[in-house]
Amino acid sequence: MLIIAFLPGDGVGPEVAGAARRVLETLADAEGMTLAFRDCLFGGAAIDAAGDPFPAETRQACAAADAVFLGAVGGPKWDGGAVRPEKGLLDLRKSLGVFANLRPIRIEPGMEARAPLTPERVKGVDMLIVRELTGGVYFGDREEGTERASDLCVYTREEVERVARIAFEAARERKGKVTSVDKANVMATSRLWRAAVTALHEKEFGDVALEHMLVDAMAMKLIQAPAAYDVILTENMFGDILSDEASVLSGSIGLAPSASLGAGKAGLYEPIHGSAPDIAGQGKANPVGAVMSAAMMVRHSFGNDAAARKIERAVSAALAAGRGTADIGGPDDTRSFADDICARLEG
Ligand code: NAD
Ligand code: IPM
Ligand code: MN
Numbered sequence: 001m002l003i004i005a006f007l008p009g010d011g012v013g014p015e016v017a018g019a020a021r022r023v024l025e026t027l028a029d030a031e032g033m034t035l036a037f038r039d040c041l042f043g044g045a046a047i048d049a050a051g052d053p054f055p056a057e058t059r060q061a062c063a064a065a066d067a068v069f070l071g072a073v074g075g076p077k078w079d080g081g082a083v084r085p086e087k088g089l090l091d092l093r094k095s096l097g098v099f100a101n102l103r104p105i106r107i108e109p110g111m112e113a114r115a116p117l118t119p120e121r122v123k124g125v126d127m128l129i130v131r132e133l134t135g136g137v138y139f140g141d142r143e144e145g146t147e148r149a150s151d152l153c154v155y156t157r158e159e160v161e162r163v164a165r166i167a168f169e170a171a172r173e174r175k176g177k178v179t180s181v182d183k184a185n186v187m188a189t190s191r192l193w194r195a196a197v198t199a200l201h202e203k204e205f206g207d208v209a210l211e212h213m214l215v216d217a218m219a220m221k222l223i224q225a226p227a228a229y230d231v232i233l234t235e236n237m238f239g240d241i242l243s244d245e246a247s248v249l250s251g252s253i254g255l256a257p258s259a260s261l262g263a264g265k266a267g268l269y270e271p272i273h274g275s276a277p278d279i280a281g282q283g284k285a286n287p288v289g290a291v292m293s294a295a296m297m298v299r300h301s302f303g304n305d306a307a308a309r310k311i312e313r314a315v316s317a318a319l320a321a322g323r324g325t326a327d328i329g330g331p332d333d334t335r336s337f338a339d340d341i342c343a344r345l346e347g
Pocket of ligand 2: 089090272274
């Protein structure tokens with residue numbers, strides 16, 4: 001039996017996580033897999049119920065699970081509160097030790113004409129952003145004040161090496177190229193980043209092509225020549241920003257999944273988007289980012305590549321058939337889109 005700690009969270013989180021859960025249940029029925037979902041309070045919903053975005057019971061359930069599945073957290077309701085829902089997410093990532101956040105971005109066949117950029121521009125887009133997830137400015141000491149504030153950005157060589165290793169290994173299975181992104185013309189952490197990535201490359205990954213790029217230029221190149229990139233390796237905050245930007249290449253942020261991995265098999269799976277307060281509760285949220293995150297869970301934490309592919313093929317087929325929510329110009333609501341994906345899995 002595979003145990004999934006299930007954290008729907010806030011806003012569209014429960015809508016997209018619910019869709020992913022139905023897809024997983026459909027898959028489990030077809031494959032004879034036994035999945036057990038442990039429902040957990042998390043984020044703003046947990047602040048409301050327990051005064052804590054990451055309550056002890058949720059912490060225990062996540063630690064004991066084979067994988068953690070998250071919808072999204074946050075929203076205006078909790079702005080200005082004593083503790084933010086997002087703090088729970090940072091604590092969850094840290095407590096699971098998931099230092100490598102994999103965010104694949106590709107253009108599905110037939111989606112070229114439905115994406116915001118021109119079809120010529122997005123043709124051939126197939127990249128993997130490897131974002132460092134448990135270090136950098138997200139986790140440095142903070143001083144909060146009305147006249148002065150500071151956020152400390154710290155990286156150690158070991159933190160850089162372990163995430164770079166994941167990127168190089170992924171490139172070996174893909175197109176063999178890593179673009180490491182930093183701000184080495186300004187930041188000390190970026191100069192350490194660049195030196196550590198270069199040294200690891202020389203020592204262990206000479207067969208992989210490595211280039212370095214400054215983050216401002218990368219933001220431009222991502223739009224100008226997105227098909228030129230394979231694996232993009234970068235630190236926590238740059239990866240956060242570049243992955244939202246890159247998601248537009250695929251059609252919508254609602255399509256983008258992620259897997260956050262550490263040393264073991266357990267992982268955290270979540271779409272890259274947030275709680276989308278502007279569309280929450282209206283059935284408008286695209287469930288594909290969550291559904292594809294579930295496929296990543298089946299692959300990485302359950303070790304079942306064939307079953308993961310079934311989910312991915314069902315999603316590809318649904319998109320190729322013109323299905324989808326309004327963000328990609330489709331006719332569906334969240335539920336009817338997920339129903340269609342489930343039907344393709346069964347059929
Ligand atoms: P957001 O990602 O929630 O939304 C940005 C835009 O993308 C909105 O217009 C939204 O409608 C659209 N969008 C997002 N998901 C979509 C989907 N599945 N289908 C269709 N459209 C979608 O970012 P935001 O508005 O800046 O943040 C809202 C809240 O979410 C904030 O509190 C933020 O901290 C939080 N957040 C949480 C996570 C997470 O839980 N992993 C990630 C990002 C932001
Ligand atoms: C993401 C989100 C989070 C992040 C926030 C909600 C803390 O934007 O998962 O991309 O910045 O990592
Ligand atoms: Mn983000």
